[in-house]
Amino acid sequence: MSKLLVVGISDQQVACPPDTLITYALGSCVGICLFDTMRRISGLAHVLLPQAINGCNRNEVYKFADTAVEELVKSMERLGCARLHIVAKIAGGANMFATTGRSIGERNVEVVKSELRRLNIRLLAEDTGANYGRTVEFDTQKGSMIIKTAGKGNKIF
Amino acid sequence: MNNYDNLDELQMSVLSEIGNIGAGNAATSLAHILADKVMMSVPVLQIINVSEMATILGGPENELAGILVNMTEDVQGMLLFLLDQEFICMLVNVLMDEHIQSLDEISDIGLSAIMEIGNILSGSYISAISTMTGLNIGLTTPQIAIDMAGAILSYPAAQFGVMGDKLLFIAEDFLSGDSAIKSHLLIMPEPKSLQLIMESLGVC
Numbered sequence A: 001m002s003k004l005l006v007v008g009i010s011d012q013q014v015a016c017p018p019d020t021l022i023t024y025a026l027g028s029c030v031g032i033c034l035f036d037t038m039r040r041i042s043g044l045a046h047v048l049l050p051q052a053i054n055g056c057n058r059n060e061v062y063k064f065a066d067t068a069v070e071e072l073v074k075s076m077e078r079l080g081c082a083r084l085h086i087v088a089k090i091a092g093g094a095n096m097f098a099t100t101g102r103s104i105g106e107r108n109v110e111v112v113k114s115e116l117r118r119l120n121i122r123l124l125a126e127d128t129g130a131n132y133g134r135t136v137e138f139d140t141q142k143g144s145m146i147i148k149t150a151g152k153g154n155k156i157f
Numbered sequence B: 001m002n003n004y005d006n007l008d009e010l011q012m013s014v015l016s017e018i019g020n021i022g023a024g025n026a027a028t029s030l031a032h033i034l035a036d037k038v039m040m041s042v043p044v045l046q047i048i049n050v051s052e053m054a055t056i057l058g059g060p061e062n063e064l065a066g067i068l069v070n071m072t073e074d075v076q077g078m079l080l081f082l083l084d085q086e087f088i089c090m091l092v093n094v095l096m097d098e099h100i101q102s103l104d105e106i107s108d109i110g111l112s113a114i115m116e117i118g119n120i121l122s123g124s125y126i127s128a129i130s131t132m133t134g135l136n137i138g139l140t141t142p143q144i145a146i147d148m149a150g151a152i153l154s155y156p157a158a159q160f161g162v163m164g165d166k167l168l169f170i171a172e173d174f175l176s177g178d179s180a181i182k183s184h185l186l187i188m189p190e191p192k193s194l195q196l197i198m199e200s201l202g203v204c
Helices: A065-078 A104-118 B009-034 B050-056 B085-096 B108-133 B149-163 B191-200
Strands: A004-006 A011-015 A020-026 A030-036 A042-047 A086-092 A122-128 A134-139 A144-148 A154-156 B038-040 B044-049 B063-073 B077-084 B137-139 B143-148 B166-176 B179-189
Touching: A011 A020, A011 A065, A020 A030, A020 A042, A020 B143, A020 B149, A030 A065, A030 A104, A030 A134, A042 A065, A042 A134, A065 A104, A086 A104, A086 A134, A086 A144, A104 A122, A122 A144, B009 B038, B009 B044, B009 B085, B009 B108, B009 B166, B009 B179, B009 B191, B044 B050, B050 B149, B050 B166, B063 B085, B063 B108, B063 B149, B077 B085, B077 B108, B077 B149, B085 B108, B085 B179, B108 B137, B108 B143, B108 B179, B108 B191, B143 B149, B149 B166, B149 B179, B179 B191
Parallel strands: A004 A020, A086 A122
Antiparallel strands: A011 A042, A020 A134, A030 A042, A030 A086, A134 A144, A144 A154, B038 B166, B044 B166, B063 B077, B063 B137, B063 B143, B077 B179, B166 B179
């Protein structure tokens, strides 16, 4: 029996086939799907903000992009994954309300990408930006990311 | 006071009362707009996290309309009205003489009508706070997003996420004709502004 594992806000989970990882209704948040192509272990993180300000909230590592990506990689490594084989697909980072200047969503995506670069993880696909919410589902069997939206259709990466 | 968690009982009841008066004003405005009697329930003030909020709103994927207004001048922060599908359709149908049944059918002119409602409702709330506190509070033009509840809530969650996971919101039901309308309002003054509101009311 395959299970649906729900990842909350500022949360992460690691799963193996045949389970599916899901995180609902990302707005400016970013969902990071990591997949070890050899071990076939997957991880999904849902980050809220790019980085903690003034070093406060340091106990909430899953909330911030600058700490959550590395934490997820570490969780996968503890299960035997090798960084060399981990690839990434990301989604989210929308700007829900037409605000001026750089939106939090945009900054979230930027920090997630720079973290992936720093950790030498290849980014295979992304569905980021724009102004609509996304539900992200990760099929650990196929290593595919499924995006569902309200009225903007579904996509598979 | 750097997050909403450590508000004491007195401060909570002050905020409830503000919500009450604001909602009273809003109900009056709504009655004018709808040319119908509008009754309201006693508002419930809650301080909860985003996930709990999404559950109250019918789950993270439930589609609704969020109308965002920023507070400026003496008080900084935001107001976010969350109106469900039924409420929006009812408003558009009454105001624009249309017959829509879902948010997908809403026209541009329908959207701007909803924004205007947001303008009027937020004005009603803010004038209540302004009158009680003597503070000068400005409002920006409303912005609207029609999307999944979770995605809309990510906006206040991210804006206030650095100081905690809690949101301050007021829930109330409006009754007009046969329909009961659920509306939720997030009032999110920045911590300094919340302090200022409390000080102006002599509650510290």
